[in-house]
Amino acid sequence: DSGVTQTPKHLITATGQRVTLRCSPRSGDLSVYWYQQSLDQGLQFLIQYYNGEERAKGNILERFSAQQFPDLHSELNLSSLELGDSALYFCASSNPDRESNTIYFGEGSWLTVV
Amino acid sequence: AQSVAQPEDQVNVAEGNPLTVKCTYSVSGNPYLFWYVQYPNRGLQFLLKYITGDNLVKGSYGFEAEFNKSQTSFHLKKPSALVSDSALYFCAVRDGGTYKYIFGTGTRLKVLA
Numbered sequence: 001d002s003g004v005t006q007t008p009k010h011l012i013t014a015t016g017q018r019v020t021l022r023c024s025p026r027s028g029d030l031s032v033y034w035y036q037q038s039l040d041q042g043l044q045f046l047i048q049y050y051n052g053e054e055r056a057k058g059n060i061l062e063r064f065s066a067q068q069f070p071d072l073h074s075e076l077n078l079s080s081l082e083l084g085d086s087a088l089y090f091c092a093s094s095n096p097d098r099e100s101n102t103i104y105f106g107e108g109s110w111l112t113v114v
Numbered sequence: 115a116q117s118v119a120q121p122e123d124q125v126n127v128a129e130g131n132p133l134t135v136k137c138t139y140s141v142s143g144n145p146y147l148f149w150y151v152q153y154p155n156r157g158l159q160f161l162l163k164y165i166t167g168d169n170l171v172k173g174s175y176g177f178e179a180e181f182n183k184s185q186t187s188f189h190l191k192k193p194s195a196l197v198s199d200s201a202l203y204f205c206a207v208r209d210g211g212t213y214k215y216i217f218g219t220g221t222r223l224k225v226l227a
Contacts, residue, residue: 105150
């Protein structure tokens with residue numbers, strides 16, 4: 001168990017809908033990362049937050065947004081969903097002051113858009 | 115831009131034989147390199163990392179990796195493969211400037227009994 005918690009584990013929704021994925025980082029970790037894993041795209045970096053502030057942005061669509069709250073949990077919001085958004089969404093966390101920059105992953109949230 | 119390449123989509127090895135999963139990287143500055151393993155329907159698990167120091171890094175489950183600066187490689191190795199090592203392996207590099215972690219495309223390791 002990495003200590004990173006993601007909910008929900010599985011989600012099925014229709015095209016055009018909006019969903020929110022939630023992540024609780026490891027205790028003490030200030031950084032949260034979001035990744036998308038699909039069969040044909042591998043592991044794509046979406047966005048990173050550090051202590052509530054956006055720190056790095058990757059291939060995140062405009063339909064997607066994220067935030068990190070004062071208690072350090074993070075949410076990834078996906079809107080106007082398309083079939084191609086079906087993927088496994090991972091959250092990871094790290095504390096640069098501890099364990100030399102290793103990031104630890106949650107078990108992921110499976111999103112199926114039908 | 116920082117990048118990693120995993121040239122093999124799949125590696126097959128017989129149980130008991132040594133295994134190598136290849137990774138090459140491209141970075142500006144000193145590389146922070148990582149290996150992760152993903153079992154079916156699970157998250158990525160950290161195996162080992164190279165930050166500085168000894169070029170041979172030892173990690174979890176008997177895995178090790180050799181950092182080679184001249185060849186810009188960070189190959190994952192294990193002296194004797196187990197069937198239970200069959201999984202998807204990812205190499206990653208941390209971009210020191212942007213704090214992004216860039217992952218390779220993954221190599222599927224299949225250990226045959």
